[in-house]
Amino acid sequence: MGNLLGPISGAHVGAILLLALSGLVLIILLILRGRKGPSPPIRPLPAFQDLQDEVGRAAERGETIHIALGSGGLNGEDAVTSLAGLQVVEALADVAVSYNVPPIITVGDPTLLPLIQDLLRRAYERRGLLADYDSGRVRFVAPSPVAYAAGAANVVAAEGVTANVVAGAFGAEVSLITDAGARRDLPQLAAAAAPRAIGALYPVTDRLAVGEELYAAGAYTTGERRYLSSLVAQDILRVILVLLILGAAVVALVGG
Known part of the structure; x- marks a missing residue:
């Protein structure tokens, strides 16, 4: 068994390394090329088209939006999905701080907490408003997916948010969060990769990014060349x- 798996594993590792190296070279070449020309076009994602507009509407009402990043963290199988959700926060942070309506961000894994707090803090620092930064806007709710979803749903129901954004690692428990938004008739924007989460989100909102669209969130919402x-x-x-x-x-x- 070991003799059979050895050559196959070596071939697989070689192919993966070749693809990774090719991808790195392509990214570097595209970044260098992009500096001398327009950014590469990407197709629109309806789930994120109105994201920054929702922040503006929240500012008009003197309220804010809620961003739920799910129960994934940086040290498990949901790390990539969680980082994709973090890019959504990155895209909104500067706009929200400019409008003075920092979002309420809920997480279900403590490894995300300091990272997102720092991201929000740097947005205040860039605007020269560091004294206004409140680390309490980023909240660790609970490590259990169901308990996290119940806690995030309470934020949606009780804290006067004007929009509900769901982006990250979720399962079927995400319906607790979106049901709270639906009861208040809030605009809801969602992005998920897990089939059970997609099934729960599909009946609730038509602004839904699924699968690899979630991983395109950073590119679409920030517009950054990287x-x-x-x-x-x-x-x-x-x-x-x-x-x-x-x-x-x-x-x-x-x-x-």
């Missing part, structure tokens, strides 16, 4: 990978 270039590189690598698979299949058929 995220845009990463998306373009992923698309190119995906096409190359499909062509390689098709080529291998053709060779196998002809050889057989």
